[in-house]
Amino acid sequence: MKTRQIVTLALITALNVAVARIFLIPVAFTHGNINLCDAGIVFSGLVFGARGGALVGGLSGFLLDLFSGYPQYMLFSLVIHGTQGALIGTAQTRSLKEQLLVCGGAIGVLVGGYFSADSLLYGWSAGILGIATNLLQGIVGTGLGLVLARRAPKIRAQKW
Incomplete structure (x- = not known):
């Protein structure tokens, strides 16, 4: 990976x-939050590919939990959002329809991953209660990320 790529992804x-931290809505019953982190992950995966999506996704989720006071989720977020970004990055050169299908799968990774994390940390009831909020976060973030990625043709034209 070149220095320019590393700096851009950083x-x-x-x-x-920063954006996800500003637009952070705590969810009391799951001890988690709703944020816009997924928008940046979708954007990064579609613009920078699987490796860029995985790096931005994993690090963003990890650091957001650290700075937001949710350290119990840091490692879960690293894996869940990293996987989400890598998966979305596989659809970088695909049609919009295929990108939407892959993003749907990535939302499934998000919901399933945090269901498992919430259930492990706080019990099955927290895992079940978190499904709706994680689904909402995934759908809103994916929609916003898709719009942003479509608006970035100059960045996408560069070889990563």
Whole structure:
């Protein structure tokens, strides 16, 4: 990976964490939150591919939990959002329809991953209660990320 790529992905990660931290809605019954982190992950996966999506996704989720006071979720977020970004990155050169299908699968990774994390940390009831909020976060973040990625043709034209 070239220095320019590393710096670009680091800046996207920092921006994603900052935006997600500003638009953070705590969810009391799951001890988690709703945020816009997924928008940056979808954007990064579609613009920078699987590796870029995985790096931005994993680091963004990890750092957001650290800075937001949810350290119990840091490692879960690293894996869940990293997987989400890598999966979305596989659809980088695909049609919009195929991108939507892959993003749907990534939302499934998000919902299933946090269902498992919430259930492990706080019991099955917390896992079940978190499904709706994680689904909402995934859908809103995916929609916003798709719009942003479609608006970035100059960035996408560069070889990563």
